Amino acid sequence: MIFSRDVGVATKAKNLNIEYNKQARTIMVEKSTIKILVLDDEPFILKLLAHMLTSLGFNQVATCDSGRGALERIDHPNSPPDLILMDLNMPEMDGIEFVRHLVERRYTGSLILISGEDERMLQTAEKLVRAHKIPALGHLRKPVNPEDLFALLEKWTPPCQRGSLAAKNAYGADEVRAAIVNGELVNYYQPKVDLVSGKVVGAESLVRWRHPQDGMVFPDQFIGVAEEHGLIDDLTRAVIEQAFAQVKTWQDGGLYLHIAVNISMDNLATLEFADYVAAAAFTAGITPDSIVLEVTESRLMKDLSAPLEILTRLRLKRFCLSIDDFGTGHSSLSQLRDIPFDELKVDQGFVHGAAGNDTLRTICCASLSLAQQMGMKTVAEGVEDQADWDFLRSTSCDLAQGYFIAKPMPAGEIPDWIIAWEVNIENLMKSPGVR
Numbered sequence: 432m433i434f435s436r437d438v439g440v441a442t443k444a445k446n447l448n449i450e451y452n453k454q455a456r457t458i459m460v461e462k463s464t465i466k467i468l469v470l471d472d473e474p475f476i477l478k479l480l481a482h483m484l485t486s487l488g489f490n491q492v493a494t495c496d497s498g499r500g501a502l503e504r505i506d507h508p509n510s511p512p513d514l515i516l517m518d519l520n521m522p523e524m525d526g527i528e529f530v531r532h533l534v535e536r537r538y539t540g541s542l543i544l545i546s547g548e549d550e551r552m553l554q555t556a557e558k559l560v561r562a563h564k565i566p567a568l569g570h571l572r573k574p575v576n577p578e579d580l581f582a583l584l585e586k587w588t589p590p591c592q593r594g595s596l597a598a599k600n601a602y603g604a605d606e607v608r609a610a611i612v613n614g615e616l617v618n619y620y621q622p623k624v625d626l627v628s629g630k631v632v633g634a635e636s637l638v639r640w641r642h643p644q645d646g647m648v649f650p651d652q653f654i655g656v657a658e659e660h661g662l663i664d665d666l667t668r669a670v671i672e673q674a675f676a677q678v679k680t681w682q683d684g685g686l687y688l689h690i691a692v693n694i695s696m697d698n699l700a701t702l703e704f705a706d707y708v709a710a711a712a713f714t715a716g717i718t719p720d721s722i723v724l725e726v727t728e729s730r731l732m733k734d735l736s737a738p739l740e741i742l743t744r745l746r747l748k749r750f751c752l753s754i755d756d757f758g759t760g761h762s763s764l765s766q767l768r769d770i771p772f773d774e775l776k777v778d779q780g781f782v783h784g785a786a787g788n789d790t791l792r793t794i795c796c797a798s799l800s801l802a803q804q805m806g807m808k809t810v811a812e813g814v815e816d817q818a819d820w821d822f823l824r825s826t827s828c829d830l831a832q833g834y835f836i837a838k839p840m841p842a843g844e845i846p847d848w849i850i851a852w853e854v855n856i857e858n859l860m861k862s863p864g865v866r
């Protein structure tokens with residue numbers, strides 16, 4: 432077991448038919464210091480992967496043909512790897528057992544799973560690794576394609592960077608309260624696009640906290656705190672007032688977009704909420720039909736009578752109701768049965784990658800079909816790449832939202848972004864989405 436120090440990177444890359452671009456080369460130079468351990472019981476695979484890695488510019492690659500040997504290396508103080516490429520199916524110690532040993536050793540590096548097992552097995556194993564809080568960069572099926580391997584290697588980040596993100600997580604109720612009072616919450620907007628015409632028809636408002644010291648803080652780091660400490664009503668009101676005023680500003684400038692606002696189930700505990708939202712729209716000078724209220728049920732509600740009453744009244748007032756993250760959370764189907772939603776948003780977990788994954792595709796299409804049979808509009812969130820876009824254009828889904836189209840952005844950037852998007856529509860609509 433030695434780290435092979437291979438040179439002649441460019442020649443081998445050529446042999447592997449990989450096109451290096453300038454940017455990729457810069458990334459690789461930085462990453463040539465990453466210690467990689469390849470674990471597989473088949474000597475041929477070890478050789479092949481080591482060869483691919485060195486060809487890609489990684490020159491600290493070790494190989495190991497058993498879990499036991501790999502653990503010895505990890506226990507050695509000078510040489511714990513930063514990244515392990517691991518086979519799942521090995522005779523003495525299988526990959527799942529090996530991961531358990533990594534957890535016991537508090538392994539801080541990352542992992543890529545490589546196996547001949549079927550896609551669903553690999554996905555399950557990857558979820559298991561993540562559940563153990565080990566960063567899984569992804570999985571690859573054998574035979575490994577160098578370009579796919581390269582794409583996963585690009586996701587690698589040093590543990591110290593991951594640590595600093597996690598450390599930001601712990602905000603207290605007082606800090607969140609102060610942020611609301613001091614007006615530090617700001618809405619970003621992510622466009623929603625019609626999959627048939629390509630036109631921008633709306634945007635979702637997503638709250639961010641412009642923290643004076645920590646910079647931009649994302650909602651998963653403070654929405655839960657606000658919900659737990661009775662601050663969610665104040666937070667939602669701040670978001671709604673900003674969003675409704677923004678809708679009015681855009682309308683005054685001739686831009687008519689449906690704007691979605693996220694509503695927490697905890698907002699639906701006080702009966703005045705429906706009247707508050709209606710009054711806020713009236714004060715802003717906009718009509719309810721330009722507003723979509725997205726509701727997610729992230730935890731079980733004991734008493735549904737208040738949410739039911741509030742949502743039904745909001746619908747009567749002509750606000751559009753959307754069931755967010757459909758397919759996750761609690762009792763999505765019974766919510767559909769009980770609440771008169773106008774729109775269903777298929778959760779990103781069933782959208783991204785659906786083109787190449789039978790399970791995801793089946794769930795995504797079944798959700799779309801369910802919504803359509805109930806007369807609801809459909810939105811796919813998490814449209815991250817061309818494959819997701821092309822796939823959705825071949826389905827009956829109405830709208831798409833995701834990084835492939837645009838990331839959430841400040842309100843001021845939306846008009847210019849729309850102009851740029853519309854210039855590009857023709858090219859995008861050439862893609863083979865046939866309905």
Ligand code: C2E
Nearest residue numbers: 637638649650651654670693694695813814815833834835
């Ligand atoms: P959500 O309502 O499902 O919003 C979609 C989330 O997915 C957003 O994360 C968005 O930035 C992210 N996203 C968009 N496109 C993609 C993509 O292509 N790939 C991936 N991986 N992610 C994508 P964000 O802004 O961090 O918000 C997270 C969640 O926080 C939201 O999920 C929503 O449940 C909650 N949230 C955001 N703003 C508010 C708010 O004003 N009030 C309440 N109660 N919750 C909010």
Ligand code: MG
Nearest residue numbers: 635693725755
């Ligand atoms: Mg949402």
Ligand code: MG
Nearest residue numbers: 755756776812
């Ligand atoms: Mg969602």
